[in-house]
Amino acid sequence: MALASFIFALLCVSELSTDKAFSQVAPNAVCSCQEAYTSEDGTTTVVLQLPKTSTAVSTGNKSLSELDKLKQNYQKQAQMLSSQGLLLMQQAKQIQQIELELQDLKLSISKPPADCQDLLVSGNTPISDSQITASSMYNSDHGPAHSRLYTNMDNHIVGSWSARTNDNKQWLQFDFGRVRKLTAILTKGRNQIAQFVKTYQIHYGNNTLLMKGYRDGTGSVKIFQGNIDLDNIHENVLNPPVYARYLRINPLTWYGHISVRADVLGC
Structure with missing residues (x-):
């Protein structure tokens, strides 16, 4: 049961960002065994095999732990890019506000108020x-x-x-x-x-x-x-x-x- 949950988590990773990684490291990895799962990316089917005697699954030269690290790196990069995007949006709004305030200041010092001259x-x-x-x-x-x-x-x-x-x-x-x-x-x-x-x-x-x-x-x-x-x-x-x-x-x-x-x- 724990092993099946582990494989399901791996397949969730592939949905986020690692299905391309799977197809790169094992484009033709097809085998049959008692526990087999597939992931479809539209062009390549990858079948993961889990031998009953081992808890490590290898797809080419990549182990589950390596793929998990790869997933974590992708997630960190995505979070960093998202944070940078939000920061840039905030800075753009601040710059726009400053420009509006400067424009208003220039207008206010260039002539008296229209209703008081x-x-x-x-x-x-x-x-x-x-x-x-x-x-x-x-x-x-x-x-x-x-x-x-x-x-x-x-x-x-x-x-x-x-x-x-x-x-x-x-x-x-x-x-x-x-x-x-x-x-x-x-x-x-x-x-x-x-x-x-x-x-x-x-x-x-x-x-x-x-x-x-x-x-x-x-x-x-x-x-x-x-x-x-x-x-x-x-x-x-x-x-x-x-x-x-x-x-x-x-x-x-x-x-x-x-x-x-x-x-x-x-x-």
Whole structure:
């Protein structure tokens, strides 16, 4: 009974992966004996003989123990290939997820959210001139009210706000009247005169005595790139956006003189 079970297990092995091995090691192995079993692979019939006096069956040069080892090797290889396949599938999904996240990040930092890009300084509901203040002004003709983004120079108007002195303590500030969501900063240089701010920082808050700097990923106050000419708008997206009533632009470097026109996108 135990011998028959042993032979049945061997035939199960042949169904999995070793029937080709049998046909390779004993393609013409046909004999008759009291205990004989056959395995059909479609082209070759292999008959295994079990002499009554021996518990080892030989098919050509292969013993049962050798075939069992061969089966185990096949199983290990199959398991390894299956594990590798699952790992590759998981890695492919992870790569796809990373690519989607990168694409989403690029989109999020390239433009403000579609539902929050009103011009808060001079848009459909502009703030008043009194809500635009500055650290100083060159003279009364260069006051902060001239800092609106689309101000152009004519006989009576100077085309920007200009600071009294050129140092990094100067600032231009907007009071939005209430807390707003701020998503981007827009800046220009001085209209018709070669003066513009090249780099700047921003500070924001709900109380002018408690303003805080907008920080980058390292924890340092972020330095924004400003303008390289007079009349082209340069946009810096705030990612993440901030929620504040006041926003202050602090020039760090400039060309010619500290002069700027600006607006803020938000809602």
